Amino acid sequence: MSLLELKNVYKIYGELHALDNVNMKVEKGEWVSIMGPSGSGKSTMMNIIGCMDKPSKGEVLLDGVDISKESAKNLTTIRRDKIGLIFQQFHLVNYLTAVENVMLAQYYHSLPDEKEALEALERVGLADRAKHLPSQLSGGEQQRVCVARALINYPEIILADEPTGNLDEANEEIVVDLFHKLHDEGTTLIVVTHDPEVAEVAQRTVVLRNGRVVKEVINQNFTGKIHFNEEGTHVTKTDLKSEEEIQAEEQANENK
Amino acid sequence: MKKRQMYFRMITASLMRRRSRMLVALLSIAIGATVLSGLVTIYYDVPRQMGAQFRNYGANMIFTAKDEKFTLADVQQGVSLIDADAVVGVAPYRYENVRIHESPVVVAGTDINGAQKTSPYWHIEGEWPSADGQILVGASLAENFRLRIGETLEVSYTPSEAQEGQETILDNILEFEITGILDTGGSEEDYLYISLADLEALTEESGSIDIAELSISGGADELSAYADTISNSVSAVNARLVKRVTASETTVLSKLQALVLLVTVVVLALTMICVATTMTAVVTERRKEIGLRKAIGASDSSIIKEFLGESMLLGGLGGILGSVLGFVFAQQVSIHVFSSTISFMPALVPITILVSILVTGLSSLMPIRSATEVDPALVLKGE
Numbered sequence: 001m002s003l004l005e006l007k008n009v010y011k012i013y014g015e016l017h018a019l020d021n022v023n024m025k026v027e028k029g030e031w032v033s034i035m036g037p038s039g040s041g042k043s044t045m046m047n048i049i050g051c052m053d054k055p056s057k058g059e060v061l062l063d064g065v066d067i068s069k070e071s072a073k074n075l076t077t078i079r080r081d082k083i084g085l086i087f088q089q090f091h092l093v094n095y096l097t098a099v100e101n102v103m104l105a106q107y108y109h110s111l112p113d114e115k116e117a118l119e120a121l122e123r124v125g126l127a128d129r130a131k132h133l134p135s136q137l138s139g140g141e142q143q144r145v146c147v148a149r150a151l152i153n154y155p156e157i158i159l160a161d162e163p164t165g166n167l168d169e170a171n172e173e174i175v176v177d178l179f180h181k182l183h184d185e186g187t188t189l190i191v192v193t194h195d196p197e198v199a200e201v202a203q204r205t206v207v208l209r210n211g212r213v214v215k216e217v218i219n220q221n222f223t224g225k226i227h228f229n230e231e232g233t234h235v236t237k238t239d240l241k242s243e244e245e246i247q248a249e250e251q252a253n254e255n256k
Numbered sequence: 257m258k259k260r261q262m263y264f265r266m267i268t269a270s271l272m273r274r275r276s277r278m279l280v281a282l283l284s285i286a287i288g289a290t291v292l293s294g295l296v297t298i299y300y301d302v303p304r305q306m307g308a309q310f311r312n313y314g315a316n317m318i319f320t321a322k323d324e325k326f327t328l329a330d331v332q333q334g335v336s337l338i339d340a341d342a343v344v345g346v347a348p349y350r351y352e353n354v355r356i357h358e359s360p361v362v363v364a365g366t367d368i369n370g371a372q373k374t375s376p377y378w379h380i381e382g383e384w385p386s387a388d389g390q391i392l393v394g395a396s397l398a399e400n401f402r403l404r405i406g407e408t409l410e411v412s413y414t415p416s417e418a419q420e421g422q423e424t425i426l427d428n429i430l431e432f433e434i435t436g437i438l439d440t441g442g443s444e445e446d447y448l449y450i451s452l453a454d455l456e457a458l459t460e461e462s463g464s465i466d467i468a469e470l471s472i473s474g475g476a477d478e479l480s481a482y483a484d485t486i487s488n489s490v491s492a493v494n495a496r497l498v499k500r501v502t503a504s505e506t507t508v509l510s511k512l513q514a515l516v517l518l519v520t521v522v523v524l525a526l527t528m529i530c531v532a533t534t535m536t537a538v539v540t541e542r543r544k545e546i547g548l549r550k551a552i553g554a555s556d557s558s559i560i561k562e563f564l565g566e567s568m569l570l571g572g573l574g575g576i577l578g579s580v581l582g583f584v585f586a587q588q589v590s591i592h593v594f595s596s597t598i599s600f601m602p603a604l605v606p607i608t609i610l611v612s613i614l615v616t617g618l619s620s621l622m623p624i625r626s627a628t629e630v631d632p633a634l635v636l637k638g639e
Contacts, residue, residue, distance in 0.1 A: 043633075047633040050551075050633075052551065052631070052632050052633040053633055073555070076550065076553060076554075076555055077553075079551070079552075079553055080552070080553025081553075085551055085552060087636055089636075091544070091548045091551075091636055093545055093548065093549075094545075095269050095270050095273035095274050096266065096269055096273075100265065100266070100269065103262060104266075104549070104552065105552050105553070107259060107262045107263075107266075108549070108552060108553040108554045108555075108558065109553060111258070111259060112259065112261075112262040133273065149552070
């Protein structure tokens with residue numbers, strides 16, 4: 001049984017089909033990227049998988065439970081117990097220190113444990129920044145706190161929405177390295193991104209367009225690391241294409 | 257770490273590390289608590305303050321004899337039945353017919369110090385008598401007999417019976433120094449006033465009293481109770497209230513208290529609106545944080561608990577600040593309006609803190625409840 005399975009999932013807002021008959025499976029321990037341009041349905045899919053929204057039609061099976069039928073209260077419990085969320089804008093509580101932000105997730109899940117929270121921060125390389133407020137941390141450091149918070153309760157899935165969207169190249173690499181470590185430890189990762197460089201480091205990439213899965217790419221050379229050549233330019237190892245390339249390809253097909 | 261410890265760590269961190277934001281809210285709550293506790297202090301202190309003011313209008317209780325006369329001892333027995341703090345002044349009076357310049361006049365023997373307290377509105381030109389042998393002359397008499405301050409006045413008294421061993425009745429004559437002229441605009445101006453000891457020396461009779469005037473602070477009910485107790489307990493004395501004083505005191509007091517109560521209720525309502533507005537703003541600006549907490553697994557009830565705890569802590573701090581500032585406020589009002597200080601009411605401190613906590617909690621409940629309805633997905637996307 002897959003850890004996550006979307007069966008004929010629709011999300012309809014009036015005339016708009018944000019998700020249009022989406023089918024997808026994610027196995028336990030897999031690292032999947034969901035890629036697509038703005039408006040392709042990535043965020044809607046992330047909200048549904050993250051138990052923050054329900055589909056209009058279809059089934060979403062998480063660990064065998066159809067979360068599309070659950071009440072809002074149950075969804076909160078499932079989200080708390082099974083999912084670790086990472087956001088593009090970090091979203092840390094600005095008056096709590098790094099370690100307190102991590103402990104917040106423990107507080108809602110079970111019991112806060114400062115020692116364990118400090119260990120989580122150590123894992124993301126922030127042991128010395130534990131007592132700092134988010135305003136005293138760089139963007140990359142804040143995102144690493146966010147990662148520590150997401151993994152503190154040992155969730156079934158870590159769901160990251162554009163985790164490197166607000167980061168520079170160096171911090172992007174640090175965060176992707178962290179994902180690699182988590183993956184090595186057996187954590188299931190779903191990373192929503194519009195950045196092919198981040199998407200292609202996953203084992204598999206699901207490409208969305210206009211609410212439909214248009215392509216699934218298996219990364220044959222999966223290493224979990226972003227590779228740069230000597231000039232610092234990113235080296236593509238899969239056949240993933242950027243949004244511009246896809247548009248150019250479509251344009252060419254139309255012209256034919 | 258226990259959940260409770262983390263809970264307090266979070267709410268105190270929110271107050272301590274968001275100082276500028278929280279100071280505005282705290283100020284709003286503290287001002288409300290200040291005005292409330294100040295007004296309540298004034299409300300309870302008004303009777304005491306106004307009672308003291310009313311004492312300027314003179315005696316509010318009179319002792320008269322049940323039969324013909326009563327004694328100073330009866331007066332003292334009656335006074336002992338009244339709470340010592342409530343007794344402002346006691347003036348026993350004994351009236352006798354005497355002659356000055358061969359004309360009949362009435363002299364009153366009294367306790368001069370007591371008379372000063374029971375009749376503070378008397379206007380004296382010169383000085384009150386301060387020693388034996390001194391006399392206070394009513395303005396009307398002073399004008400008729402052309403008496404002036406500093407002059408000596410001969411007062412003669414004719415005893416009712418001849419003294420032992422004498423066949424004819426001889427007048428007793430004493431000389432007094434005029435220290436002051438009494439100007440009241442009333443019947444008091446037709447009398448002479450000397451000390452009770454001087455009158456007893458002049459008449460060579462001691463012990464009896466015609467009337468005693470008492471000035472007592474307290475409400476009409478309290479005074480009535482005193483009067484009844486005294487009349488029942490002291491056989492020679494009939495105690496009664498000066499109705500025109502006590503009745504008008506009661507009317508003015510109840511109207512004044514009603515006014516202060518009305519203002520207090522209006523201020524309470526305004527405070528609640530003000531605090532509710534502030535708390536709405538405080539909660540609304542934290543919609544994103546609420547969304548985040550929900551996203552990482554907080555239930556609605558735990559969010560309500562956290563924000564309510566925060567606002568109640570804020571209410572408590574505002575209440576403490578308000579109790580202190582409220583006393584200062586009431587003190588200033590008392591000094592400027594009643595020209596006297598007020599007494600601190602310790603019981604008002606926990607009440608102010610409790611009311612402040614309740615008002616802040618209730619005012620925050622609505623915005624917090626509506627904030628829990630936020631969709632975390634939308635809020636976190638910045639919508």
